[in-house]
Amino acid sequence: MNSAILPLFVAVPLLFAGGTALLRGPLVQRTALLLASFLTLAGGVALLVFHQGTPALAHSIGSYLPGVGIVFVSDSLSALLLVVVAFLTMVSGIFLMLTGEDRYRFVVPLILMLSTGVNGALLTGDLFNMFVWVEVMLLPSYALVAVTGSWRRLGVGRMFVIVNIITSTILVMGVGLLYGAYGSVNLAALAGTGSNPQVSLATSLILFALLVKGGVVPVHGWLPRAYPATSAGIMSLFAGIHTKIGIYAAYRVYTTIFDGPAPWLPVLTVVVIITIIVGSFSTFGESRIRGALAFQMVAGVGQILIGLVVLTEFSLAAGLFYMVHHMITMAGLVLASGAIENTYGSGRFDRLSGLMRRDPWTAAIFAFGLASLVGLPPTSGIWGKIGLMGAAAQGPSPESWWLIGSVALASIVSLMALQRLWREAFWGAPMKQYLPDDPTTTSRGVLTPIADDARVSWRLQWPAFMLIGISVLLFIVIGWVWPLFESAAHGLIDVSAYVKAVLG
Numbered sequence: 276m277n278s279a280i281l282p283l284f285v286a287v288p289l290l291f292a293g294g295t296a297l298l299r300g301p302l303v304q305r306t307a308l309l310l311a312s313f314l315t316l317a318g319g320v321a322l323l324v325f326h327q328g329t330p331a332l333a334h335s336i337g338s339y340l341p342g343v344g345i346v347f348v349s350d351s352l353s354a355l356l357l358v359v360v361a362f363l364t365m366v367s368g369i370f371l372m373l374t375g376e377d378r379y380r381f382v383v384p385l386i387l388m389l390s391t392g393v394n395g396a397l398l399t400g401d402l403f404n405m406f407v408w409v410e411v412m413l414l415p416s417y418a419l420v421a422v423t424g425s426w427r428r429l430g431v432g433r434m435f436v437i438v439n440i441i442t443s444t445i446l447v448m449g450v451g452l453l454y455g456a457y458g459s460v461n462l463a464a465l466a467g468t469g470s471n472p473q474v475s476l477a478t479s480l481i482l483f484a485l486l487v488k489g490g491v492v493p494v495h496g497w498l499p500r501a502y503p504a505t506s507a508g509i510m511s512l513f514a515g516i517h518t519k520i521g522i523y524a525a526y527r528v529y530t531t532i533f534d535g536p537a538p539w540l541p542v543l544t545v546v547v548i549i550t551i552i553v554g555s556f557s558t559f560g561e562s563r564i565r566g567a568l569a570f571q572m573v574a575g576v577g578q579i580l581i582g583l584v585v586l587t588e589f590s591l592a593a594g595l596f597y598m599v600h601h602m603i604t605m606a607g608l609v610l611a612s613g614a615i616e617n618t619y620g621s622g623r624f625d626r627l628s629g630l631m632r633r634d635p636w637t638a639a640i641f642a643f644g645l646a647s648l649v650g651l652p653p654t655s656g657i658w659g660k661i662g663l664m665g666a667a668a669q670g671p672s673p674e675s676w677w678l679i680g681s682v683a684l685a686s687i688v689s690l691m692a693l694q695r696l697w698r699e700a701f702w703g704a705p706m707k708q709y710l711p712d713d714p715t716t717t718s719r720g721v722l723t724p725i726a727d728d729a730r731v732s733w734r735l736q737w738p739a740f741m742l743i744g745i746s747v748l749l750f751i752v753i754g755w756v757w758p759l760f761e762s763a764a765h766g767l768i769d770v771s772a773y774v775k776a777v778l779g
Contacts, residue, residue, distance in 0.1 A: 276321070276322070276325045276329075276332065278332050278333060278334035278347075279334055280318065280321075280322075280334075281332065281333075281334045281347035281348075281349055281398055282334065282336060282347055283318070284315060284318060284347075284357065284394040284395075284398055285391050285394050285395045285398070285408075287311055287314055287315070288311045288315070288387045288388075288390040288391045288394065289387075289388070289391045291307045291308075291310070291311045291387050292384045292385075292387035292388045292391060293384075294307060295307045295308075295383045295384045295387060296381065296384040301377075301378060304377065304383040305372055305377065305383070307383065307387065308368045308377070308383050308386060308387065309365060309368065309369075311387055311390060312361050312362075312364045312365035312368060312390070313361075313365065315357060315360075315361035315364075315390065315394060316357075316358060316361035316362055316365065318357070319354050319355075319357030319358035319361055320358055322349050322353075322354035322357065323351065323354040323355060323358060323759070325354075326349070326350060326351045326354055326762070327351075327762070330350060330351070330766055330772035330773070330776075331348060331349065331350045331766070331772045331773045331775070331776035331777075332348070332349045332350075332776060333346055333347065333348045333349075333400065333776040333777045334346065334347050334348075345399075345401060345404055346399070346400040346401055346461065346463075346777055347398045347399060347400065348398060348399070348400035348462075348463075348773065348776060348777055349398055350763070350766045350772070350773060351759065351762040351763040351765075351766050352523075352526075352527075352595065352763035352764075352766055352767065353397045353398055355595075355599070355759055355760075355763055356397050356519075356523060356599075357394065357397055357398075359515075359599055359602055359603070360390075360393055360394075360397070360515065360516055360602075361390075363511070363512070363515035363516065363602060363603070363606050363742075364386070364390055364512065364515075364516070366511075366606065366610070366738050366741065366742060367508055367509075367511045367512040367515070367606065367610070367738075368383075368386060368508075368512075369738055370507070370508045370511065370610050370613065370735075370738045371386075371506075371508040371509075373734060373735055373738070374506070374507075374508060374613070374617055374735070376423055376506055376508055376509075379422050379423060380422065381418065381422070382419070382422060382423070384415075385415035385418050385419050385422075386415070386419070386512065388411065388414070388415040389412055389415045389416060389419070389512070389516070391411055391412075392408050392409065392410070392411030392412025392413070392414075392415075393408075393412050393516055393520055395407075395408030395411060395412075396408040396409055396412060396520050396523075396524065397520070397523065400461065400462050400463060400777050401460055401461055401462065402450050402453065402460040402461075402462060402465075402481065402528070403447075403450050403454075403460045405524060406443070406446050406447050406450055409443070409446070409488070409520065409521075409524070410443060412516075412517075412520065413439050413443070416435075416513070416517065417432060417435065417436050417439075419505065419509050419512075420432040420435050420501060420504070420505050420509070423505050423506035423508070423509045431500055431501050431504040432501075432504075434497055434500065434501065435497060435501045438487070438497040439488065442484045442487045442488055443484070445480055445483060445484040445487075446480075446481060446484035446485070448480060449477050449478070449479075449480030449481035449483075449484060450477075450481060452473075452476065452477035452480065453465070453474060453477035453478065453481065455473075455477075456471065456473035456474050456476075456477050457471070457473075457474055461777065461778075462527070462528070462531050462532075462773075462777075463531075463770075463773060463774040463776075463777035463778050464777075464778065465531065465532050466531050466532070466534075466770050466773075466774050467532070467534045467770075468532055469532045469533035469534065469535075469537065474532065475533075475537065475538060478528065478529075478532050478533070478537075479537070479539060481528060482525055482528060482529060485521045485522075485524045485525045485528070486521065486525060486546075486580075487521075488517075488518070488520075488521035489518045489519075489521035489522045489525065489576050489580075490518045490521075490572065490573050490576050491546055491547075491550045491573075491576060491577065491580070492546065492549045492550040492553045492554070492573065492577070493549070493553075495550065495553070495554070495573045495576075498518065498569060498572060498573060499557070499561075499566060499569035499570050499572075499573065502514065502565070502569045502572070503563060503565040503566045503568075503569050506613065507565065507609050507610060507612055507613020507614075507616060507617075508610070508613060510565060510609050510613075511605075511606040511609040511610050511613070512606075514568075514572060514602070514605045514606050514609055515602040515603070515605070515606040516602075518572065518576055519598060519601075519602055522576060522579055522580065522598060523598075525580070525583065526582070526583060526591070526594070526595075526767060527767070529583055530583075530586070530591070530767040530768065530770070531767075531770050531773070535586075536586060540584065541674075543580070543583070543584060544584050544674055544677070544678070546577075547577050547580045547581060547584055547678070547681075548577070548677055548678065548681045549577075550573060550574070550576060550577030550580070551574050551577035551578055551681045551682065551684075551685045552574075552577075552681055552684060552685060552688075553573070553574075554570050554571065554572070554573030554574025554575070554576070554577060554685070555570075555571075555574045555684070555685040555688040555689045555692065556688055556692075557570040557573070558570045558571055558574075558688075558689060558692035558693065559688075559691075559692045559695070562623055562624050562625065563622045563623050563624070564612040564615070564622040564624075564696060564700065565609060565612050565622055567692065567693070567696050568605065568608055568609060568612065571605070571648055571689060571693075572601075572605060574685050574689065575597070575601040575605070575648075577681075577685075578594075578597055578601075578659075578663055578682060578685070579594050579597050579598045579601065580594070581593075581594055581663050581666060581667055581678055581682070582594020582595065582597075582663075582666065582764075584670065584674075584678065585666050585667060585669055585670040585675075585678075587666065587669050587768075588761070588764045588765055588768045589662075589665070589666050589669065589764070590666035590667075590669060590670075591763075591764035591767050591768065592662070592757070592760040592761050592763070592764035593659070593662030593663050593665065593666040593760075594663070594666070595760050595763055595764060596655075596658065596659055596662055596757070596760045597659035597660075597662065597663055599760075600647070600655040600656060600658075600659045600746065600749065601659070603655075603742050603745050603746055603749075604644055604647040604648060604654070604655070604656065604742070604743065604746045605648075606742055607640070607644050607738075607739045607740075607741075607742030607743040607745075607746065608641065608644040608645070608648070608739070608743075610738050610739040610742065611637060611640045611641055611644065611736070611739035611743070613735075613739075614637065614731050614732075614735035614736050614739060615627070615630070615634075615637065615700075615731060617735055618729065618730070618731045618732070618735070619706070619709045619710065619729070620709060620710025621709070621710050624695075624696065624699035624700055625699070626708075626709070626710070626722075627699065627700040627701075627706065628699070628700065628702075628703040628704055628705065628706050629701075629702070629703050629704055629705040629706055630700055630701045630706075631701040631702060632705060633705065633706065633729075633730065634730055634731045636731075636733070636736055636740070637731045637736055638701050640736065640739050640740055640743050641697070641701065642697075643743050643746065643747060644739075644743045644746070645693045645696070645697065647743070647746045648689060648693065649686055649689050649690045649693065650686050652750060653747055653750045653751070654746045654747055654749075654750050655746045655747075655749035655750050655753075656746070657750065658749070658750065658753050660682060660686060663678075663682050664678075664679050664682050664683070667679045667682065706725050707724065707725060708722040708723060708724055708725060709722070709723060709725045709729060710722060710723070
């Protein structure tokens with residue numbers, strides 16, 4: 276495969292973003308969004324197949340000498356995430372089309388710009404350019420938060436901007452310190468240099484910024500405030516992409532620079548355990564469906580990071596599998612809650628009741644999705660939880676017991692908290708009043724006697740149905756897909772192929 280294909284992953288969505296900013300017709304915009312996502316998906320699949328025989332592929336822009344030019348690098352992990360991210364972008368985009376939110380001013384160009392930054396962050400082999408691509412991803416996100424959702428989005432958008440500006444400043448400071456300490460920010464050149472105290476300090480700043488962007492406790496409050504304030508379509512996009520790019524970058528940086536446990540690993544272990552527990556218990560305090568899901572995202576981030584804490588090939592594979600499972604399941608649940616909100620005008624527990632009888636298909640989607648979060652069969656969540664606890668058991672005692680206990684406790688607490696969501700919204704007496712989702716009427720925002728034909732339409736349900744269906748499918752085909760995660764984890768543990776592809 277020609278390595279020159281790699282820059283196209285950022286060039287194509289960037290070109291489409293510029294085109295859709297000028298050509299505002301709905302057909303052009305929708306075609307561009309779906310086509311850009313499909314091309315990224317197809318390219319990611321091609322790379323994933325290619326990496327079964329060739330571990331890494333690198334391309335230096337302008338044909339500069341290795342280690343000098345801006346380099347794009349692909350391996351099994353980046354190719355796998357390109358596929359997942361492109362698919363989730365496509366499904367979220369389709370949901371936005373079904374609700375008509377894609378017609379809001381500049382939503383499509385902003386999503387395409389977001390995709391540009393995400394693809395660049397997944398493929399870059401340079402830490403300064405990782406900062407650049409993360410910023411390219413964040414800039415359109417600020418506007419997407421403000422364009423869609425409730426009126427709370429304006430205040431939340433300000434908080435979202437401030438948090439990310441501060442963490443981006445810390446990130447670029449860490450990159451600068453790293454350059455001063457070693458004279459390079461090329462990841463391949465930095466491989467195995469973590470024993471240098473100055474490099475270790477600079478890298479710790481970079482990882483701190485990435486973990487804040489990932490939503491770890493105690494710097495997680497921005498996530499459950501910001502994400503539910505947007506619309507469901509945008510939240511599903513963020514749930515599948517935003518925090519996970521920060522976690523991907525942490526995986527990549529940590530495993531490349533440190534060839535063993537970092538000096539501050541005990542601190543990271545404590546942070547991971549607290550993140551898992553706090554995210555799970557905080558779900559009890561929410562009164563909205565998407566608010567509860569946002570705190571489950573926080574708990575999920577902590578569980579994904581167990582792979583880094585243990586730092587074995589199996590733990591990394593288990594962490595990566597859980598990340599992909601979480602991206603797909605969470606996006607599906609958010610879209611299902613969006614279908615409910617678009618039909619009944621609210622996602623609050625006290626305004627929903629008896630949906631199991633009124634909308635049995637929606638209830639089934641939620642039941643399987645919540646089971647996947649908790650880790651029950653027949654969903655991918657059970658393999659994710661088993662993998663994480665198996666990986667934690669490989670760690671040293673007593674840390675391994677704390678990690679296993681936190682995952683088990685989080686599963687039990689999440690089950691209890693999500694049972695409340697199920698009892699309030701899906702069980703109980705039939706609804707008698709609702710908020711009709713019709714901006715042309717004066718009754719919008721006023722509780723109205725529910726009509727007999729008020730149902731969540733299949734038109735709004737099928738994107739969520741497809742994503743939760745994939746979670747069930749992963750439960751069935753785990754034996755076939757697991758080698759992909761093993762290959763991705765092996766590339767993180769043994770970076771020799773990555774270094775050779777970049778530096779020659």
